[in-house]
């Protein structure tokens with residue numbers, strides 16, 4: 563499969579299969595559950611939509627692998643389908659994994675509530691404190707699960723150390739890289755085994771599909787695919803088409819998100835009523851040095867603490883441009899109060915111990931004109 567030198571070019575052309583599409587420049591939607599039988603020797607190679615091997619899936623797998631710099635990649639019906647299939651195909655009953663202590667709500671919920679029922683045990687660790695990890699190891703430990711930039715506090719961990727630790731102790735390293743995206747950070751380049759994304763977010767970028775990605779070596783992706791084939795989490799053809807279209811602009815969108823978020827974070831840091839801005843691109847951020855060493859840019863997500871809960875209420879009443887909605891990484895700006903949305907399922911004491919208080923506002927900076935956005939945030943916080 564042809565790969566090009568840069569991510570921007572790969573996003574447009576890697577993995578094209580014009581021979582499957584009568585020369586069409588855009589991959590058509592192959593709205594067919596099944597395909598004519600060839601000489602398949604393995605169940606997983608029978609051409610059937612649930613087995614994620616239609617031309618739409620094949621183009622996406624090859625293109626995403628080119629963007630990630632991995633041998634192979636797979637799309638799934640959601641980020642959570644990708645994450646759970648990746649974990650369950652590599653960590654089995656009776657085994658144990660380490661996970662960073664603040665994860666995406668769905669991933670945390672799966673590890674807290676579902677993984678134990680399947681006989682997996684999990685220990686939460688701090689991904690910025692490598693000296694604490696060894697004490698959490700067990701003879702059954704198989705994997706270490708982290709995120710590239712966490713949500714909603716935008717922390718950046720000791721990711722090089724995570725990979726080294728995994729190598730030293732024979733663990734599989736998994737990273738949810740939804741927020742940085744491969745434009746800013748390619749985890750495979752520092753040695754991560756499996757890279758996961760909610761493609762619902764930046765990868766697709768337009769708030770119009772739910773999809774997931776797993777990238778890694780041929781062997782690992784084969785294992786994940788075979789489990790996903792049995793669980794039934796394949797992405798439907800129309801969503802494949804939209805994801806392929808959204809991905810074409812990933813490089814230009816991320817460059818804009820990086821720049822706008824840094825500019826908004828810098829302004830908000832000097833705005834009255836804002837007590838703290840969480841953005842790893844700011845010099846004041848505890849993750850700033852790590853982010854500068856690991857990332858090309860810090861993506862479009864930031865969060866702020868305001869003085870009081872009533873001030874946060876007022877912000878949501880007054881703000882005009884961003885949509886007040888969950889999810890992130892889209893062309894339109896989004897604002898949300900994590901304590902009342904993404905972290906609503908967590909007990910108040912645990913949530914507050916993690917810093918998710920009622921005065922925290924999360925911002926996904928979109929592609930609107932940044933000066934107009936800044937004016938809107940400034941008036942809403944005044």
Ligand SMILES: *Cc1c(COP(=O)(O)O)cnc(C)c1O
Pocket residue numbers: 640641642643666668669709713738740741759760761762763772773774890
């Ligand atoms: C949204 C999100 C997920 C879950 O993805 P879905 O596509 O909603 O299943 C996982 N990880 C992160 C970091 C996310 O933001």
